[in-house]
Amino acid sequence: MTLLELQNVSYQSKNKEILKNISLQIDRGDYLSIVGPSGSGKSTFLKLCAHLLSPTEGEIFFKGKDFREYSPLELRRKIAYCAQTPCLFGDTVADNLSFPYLIRKQKVDLARVEALFSSLNLNFEFMKKDVQSLSGGEKQRIVLIRTLLFKPEILLLDEVSSALDVTNTLLVEKVISSLNQTGTTVLWITHDLEQSRKYAHKLLTLDNGKIKAEEVLR
Amino acid sequence: MNSGAAISISSLFMASSLVIVSLLFSYFQKLGLEKETLISVGRAIIQLIIVGYILEYVFGQKSPVFTTLLLVFMTFNAAYNAAKRGKRIRNGLLISFVSIAIGATITLSVLLLSGAIQYEPFQIIPIGGMIISNAMIALGLCYRRLTSDFKDKREEVEAKLALGADILPASLEIIRDAIRTGMLPTIDSAKTLGIVALPGMMTGLILAGVSPVMAIRYQIMVTFMMLSTTAIASFIACYLAYRTFFNQRKQLMN
Numbered sequence: 001m002t003l004l005e006l007q008n009v010s011y012q013s014k015n016k017e018i019l020k021n022i023s024l025q026i027d028r029g030d031y032l033s034i035v036g037p038s039g040s041g042k043s044t045f046l047k048l049c050a051h052l053l054s055p056t057e058g059e060i061f062f063k064g065k066d067f068r069e070y071s072p073l074e075l076r077r078k079i080a081y082c083a084q085t086p087c088l089f090g091d092t093v094a095d096n097l098s099f100p101y102l103i104r105k106q107k108v109d110l111a112r113v114e115a116l117f118s119s120l121n122l123n124f125e126f127m128k129k130d131v132q133s134l135s136g137g138e139k140q141r142i143v144l145i146r147t148l149l150f151k152p153e154i155l156l157l158d159e160v161s162s163a164l165d166v167t168n169t170l171l172v173e174k175v176i177s178s179l180n181q182t183g184t185t186v187l188w189i190t191h192d193l194e195q196s197r198k199y200a201h202k203l204l205t206l207d208n209g210k211i212k213a214e215e216v217l218r
Numbered sequence: 219m220n221s222g223a224a225i226s227i228s229s230l231f232m233a234s235s236l237v238i239v240s241l242l243f244s245y246f247q248k249l250g251l252e253k254e255t256l257i258s259v260g261r262a263i264i265q266l267i268i269v270g271y272i273l274e275y276v277f278g279q280k281s282p283v284f285t286t287l288l289l290v291f292m293t294f295n296a297a298y299n300a301a302k303r304g305k306r307i308r309n310g311l312l313i314s315f316v317s318i319a320i321g322a323t324i325t326l327s328v329l330l331l332s333g334a335i336q337y338e339p340f341q342i343i344p345i346g347g348m349i350i351s352n353a354m355i356a357l358g359l360c361y362r363r364l365t366s367d368f369k370d371k372r373e374e375v376e377a378k379l380a381l382g383a384d385i386l387p388a389s390l391e392i393i394r395d396a397i398r399t400g401m402l403p404t405i406d407s408a409k410t411l412g413i414v415a416l417p418g419m420m421t422g423l424i425l426a427g428v429s430p431v432m433a434i435r436y437q438i439m440v441t442f443m444m445l446s447t448t449a450i451a452s453f454i455a456c457y458l459a460y461r462t463f464f465n466q467r468k469q470l471m472n
Contacts, residue, residue, distance in 0.1 A: 013472060052376050054467055072468040077382035087373040089391065103383045146381065 002064070003028040003185055004049065004079075004154060009058035011044055018044045020209045021058070026154075026187070031180045033196035034189045036206035042189045043084055045206065046156045049187065050081035077104075080152035082160050084189075086139035088131040093142055097127065100149045109149070116145040119175050121168060136163035144172065148179070155179065157188040161195070173198060277340045285339045289346045293318050296354035300455075304361025308462040313455055318353045321451035325349055325443045334439055345443070348419070352444050353451035356400035360452050361459065363396040368463045368470065375470050385468050389460045400452035401445075408441050 004026040011019040161169045177199045205213040244251040301310035335341045378388035423433035
């Protein structure tokens with residue numbers, strides 16, 4: 001079943017065409033790696049899928065319905081997005097991890113938080129840490145945990161392991177792969193060629209705002 | 219100095235020699251401010267003379283409708299100036315007008331109901347002018363802060379939107395910072411009242427022969443009304459203006 005579909009999508013910003021006529025179908029349970037040189041439009045592509053931007057031309061469909069037929073909040077709670085730069089807000093890690101519960105008017109599920117902490121090799125004591133004191137790799141893992149507190153239908157990842165060491169990169173890959181096996185559709189931008197082919201079902205190469213190649217890996 | 223309110227034209231003329239001091243400084247220090255100084259002094263004299271005659275006419279009119287219209291005119295001008303500080307904000311003029319009008323109306327109503335002032339032009343117009351101009355400055359600061367924060371903290375706002383937050387929780391920190399920025403100068407000046415400077419209104423009353431103890435009562439009232447108007451106007455303006463940074467699909471605009 002097609003979960004996400006882009007039809008002739010173009011995106012223009014300040015008279016510059018960043019994405020040109022992209023058409024793509026992503027099925028439920030797919031695992032898609034996205035590669036391409038810097039400036040090829042990969043991050044814009046993910047932001048369009050996260051509905052943080054709207055195409056200047058073309059349409060995007062989720063479960064066969066145009067994005068515009070959904071409320072933006074409903075879409076974003078089903079399609080999770082992790083940006084390239086890990087952005088933490090507030091004072092502590094706890095401020096960040098309570099936010100997704102706060103906006104849904106729910107109590108923080110500490111068991112869920114603890115499980116995610118341990119799966120990414122982080123001590124639960126991290127909850128009290130000042131966000132300013134974290135390293136780049138720790139920030140990336142906290143942002144990932146924040147994104148995964150509520151299991152999404154589609155997970156959009158923009159170079160989320162770029163600041164991680166080998167051990168933690170493997171852990172992140174494992175967590176994402178197991179999420180994919182339980183039904184979450186994954187779109188992951190990476191510069192690591194080995195990583196792009198490791199678990200993905202398909203490999204999408206973008207170049208100069210266009211799809212250069214679409215390869216089925218497994 | 220005279221003990222009463224009167225200041226003679228000849229005294230004023232002699233006081234104008236102080237302008238020459240400023241001009242001489244500029245000339246010998248090569249500051250290049252002579253022309254600017256002369257223009258500013260000229261403008262100040264002409265504007266104040268005009269305002270003096272207008273106020274004399276206005277204070278002579280006992281009609282509350284006329285007084286109210288003048289307050290509306292002042293509010294509109296203040297809103298126009300505040301809106302210029304937030305060009306990115308859609309409907310900035312309307313938002314500013316509504317915010318300043320509500321802030322000033324609530325404050326003036328409390329002052330009138332408590333009997334602190336009467337709805338007489340010689341009381342309402344100067345007090346209205348003070349609170350409206352203070353609110354204008356506060357809104358200008360709020361708009362600049364909102365505009366810069368929505369640009370600088372774009373990633374943070376988008377991270378919150380991506381987590382499924384509505385535009386209000388995604389912007390709350392920015393809104394609070396903007397309100398704080400608008401209110402802080404008024405709070406800071408209240409903290410130093412009487413220590414760093416005797417404020418304009420109090421100085422004016424003392425110069426006019428009112429006892430300092432009585433002048434202080436007025437100054438305390440002025441401080442209260444400035445704080446309340448600034449708080450109300452900044453709060454309303456920021457909560458109305460933040461929406462204009464998003465489009466209908468709740469996306470942060472470029």
